[in-house]
Amino acid sequence: MPPNTVPDRLLSSTSARSPSIITSEKFQELIKQGDSVFIYEQKVYKVNNFMAKHPGGEAAIKSALGRDVTDEIRTMHPPQVYEKMINLYCIGDYMPDVIRPVSITQQHTHITKADKPVLTATWEGGLTVQAFDDAIKDLHKHHSHDLTTDAVVQKDLNGDQIREAYRKLEAELYERGLFKCNYWKYARECCRYILFIFLSLWFTLRGTETWHYMAGAAFMAMFWHQLVFTAHDAGHNEITGRSEIDHVIGVIIADFIGGLSLGWWKDNHNVHHIVTNHPEHDPDIQHIPFFAITTKFFNDIYSTYYNRILKFDAASRFFIKYQHYLYYLVLSFGRFNLHRLSFTYLLTCKNVRTRTLELVGITFFFVWFGSLLSTLPSWNIRIAYVMVSYMLTFPLHVQITLSHFGMSTEDRGPNEPFAAKMLRTTMDVDCPEWLDWFHGGLQYQAVHHLFPRLPRHNLRQCVPLVREFCNQVGLHYYMYNFSTGNGVVLGTLKSVADQVGLMNQVAKSNAKIWANEKEHAH
Structure with a gap:
């Protein structure tokens, strides 16, 4: 078809x-x-x-x-x-044993669409104090765990109406040809990939000064950063539409060129798309001991993905207390962690689709990358090359976390419409069209979560249609510019960190009380 x-x-x-x-x-x-x-x-x-x-x-x-x-x-x-x-x-x-359709007219609340605006912040305005404050207020208003306006709206909305409107939107996207892959966009991206790897190898192999080698490392980071977007497309079967072909394309990019397991990414990412921002189920927000985006992680929750308890121990208390300060530093080590997760998946999981191919691919990566490092004049420069090339991929990790870390982590039950859950747990990041190459087009994560198989290059064109859909059914569409979005995430991390500080103060106070009681008892 x-x-x-x-x-x-x-x-x-x-x-x-x-x-x-x-x-x-x-x-x-x-x-x-x-x-x-x-x-x-x-x-x-x-x-x-x-x-x-x-x-x-x-x-x-x-x-x-x-x-x-x-x-x-x-x-x-x-x-x-x-x-x-x-x-x-x-x-x-x-x-179903009982079917009870709900209508907005049956409720006593009278919330209009004017009360539920599309939340946006323009790029030109930058991050102003007012814009950031407004963004935080909006998020607190609509993501509170109490019975706030947003919770009431969710009860008022007829889930079947949302599902019907969502499917009509999907049909419209098909009719407009937006599910059709534009291969010319990939041709243009391939030119960019070739340019980055050429510059990286030129500076690395022909360099004579330390800054030449570091420039080569920086271009290698840019090469890996850009390639990940195409590997992402292959993992979602967005390129050819045939899972077998797209999987091989993804393995070549992710494993052979990047040294990371596509199989692990698909196993992890598919779960993330189904149970987005659920503390117990979504592995993409389970980063104990370094990050916690909700106080639910204080309760030693059980991860259904990792099949273990995520202990909120002394290390967690320390890192999470300062997580808003350590956010960018920790993310700069993200690529090292991806190696660890890839090897854990390939060597310990029972059902791996193409285990042998991926192990061969990752071995090939370390052979070619190790050979490249061997051409450098000293161990100090080799170590610096690895650190620079790996750590400068951190904008990718910032972008991945940006769309979810500041969003709702509530569980509203199995009856919440898929579209409502995706829009509640995902933020879009606005930017000028000329910057799409940097974000890969995936800054529109809310649109991507609504339609994971829709080609990445067409996500921007869907934004007006998604906004119209949200206005029609009364859902919120969260969109901020890059700087404001970062501020929202840092604000969320700080609010959780403050709770850790409060817990520590309570613990110290209780310890003093216990010590005084013990002393008086003697």
């Missing part, structure tokens, strides 16, 4: 009805029995035998079990998956 053709499933469901009826009670019984079941298009699917074979990783499908994941499946997979392959696992029609 051509990429710009509207799939039939966007307009109507054409699959045949199954004779079996599964009620909500029966569905819960299947879950209690340990069956891997989920709901798609009012049908129940049992995937016990498919879990380990899932191309997107076992963790991703585990995070979708036990609930209706219609929109998640539609937006994360090509049409052939949800139109044909998925039917092999259907066990019956889902019939």
Whole structure:
């Protein structure tokens, strides 16, 4: 099917009805029995035998079990998956025990669209005190864990209306051809990649001064930084639309050229897209002991992705108390951590799709990069080269965390519409179009989370349509410029850090009280 053709499933469901009826009670019984079941298009699917074979990783499908994941499946997979392959696992029609549609007119609140503006900050204005204060106030207003305006709005909105409007928006994007990959954009990006690697090798191999080698390291960092965007596209099957081909493209870029596991990234990232900003489930916000974006991490929560308790220990208390000061420094070591995660995944996980190919790819990376380092005149320069080339990739890590660290981490239950959850937990970053090359176009993370398979180069064109969709259904669309977005994230980190400081003061106070009581007792 051509990429710009509207799939039939966007307009109507054409699959045949199954004779079996599964009620909500029966569905819960299947879950209690340990069956891997989920709901798609009012049908129940049992995937016990498919879990380990899932191309997107076992963790991703585990995070979708036990609930209706219609929109998640539609937006994360090509049409052939949800139109044909998925039917092999259907066990019956889902019939809820009670259906209670909710209408805005049934509630007593009267919140208008004027009360729910699209939150934006212009690039030209820069980061002003007023803009930052307004951004923080808006986030506190709409992300409070109490029953605030935003929570009331979420109760008022009819989830089915949001889902219907979201699917109409997706259909419109298909009709406009925005799901069609523009290969000329990749050709232009390849010219940029070649320029950066050429400059890096020229300065590294022909250099005679220390600054020549450091310039070569800086261009190597820029080369890796830019290549990651294409590897990201391959991981989402945005390039050819065929998972096998895109996976190989991604492995060549990520493993052979970058030394990082594409398989690990897909396993991690697919879960992130399904349970965005959920403290217990989303690995992209589980950075104990260095970062905590919510006080929920103070409770030694259990990570369903890493299958272990994230201990809030003495090291966590120290780093998180100063996390808003250490934010950029810690992120500058992000590439080293990606090596660790890649090796852990490839050497310890049972179900790795292309383990041998990836291990060969990473070995190849260390051979070619090690050979390049061997041409440098001294060990001091080699170490400096590694540190500069690795640490200067930190803008990528800033961009990745920027879109989520300052956003909501609430769990509003399985009935929250997919689109509402993505817009609540993700921030877009605005910038001039000429800067898109630096951000790779992925600064529009909210749009990307709504439509993960939509080509990266088309995300900017979708912004007005997403804004119109938000106005139509009453959802917020969070968009700030780069500087204001950084301020929002630092503000969130500081607010959590302040809570650690308060905890330490309470602990010291209790210790003094206990000591005084002990002394009086003697």
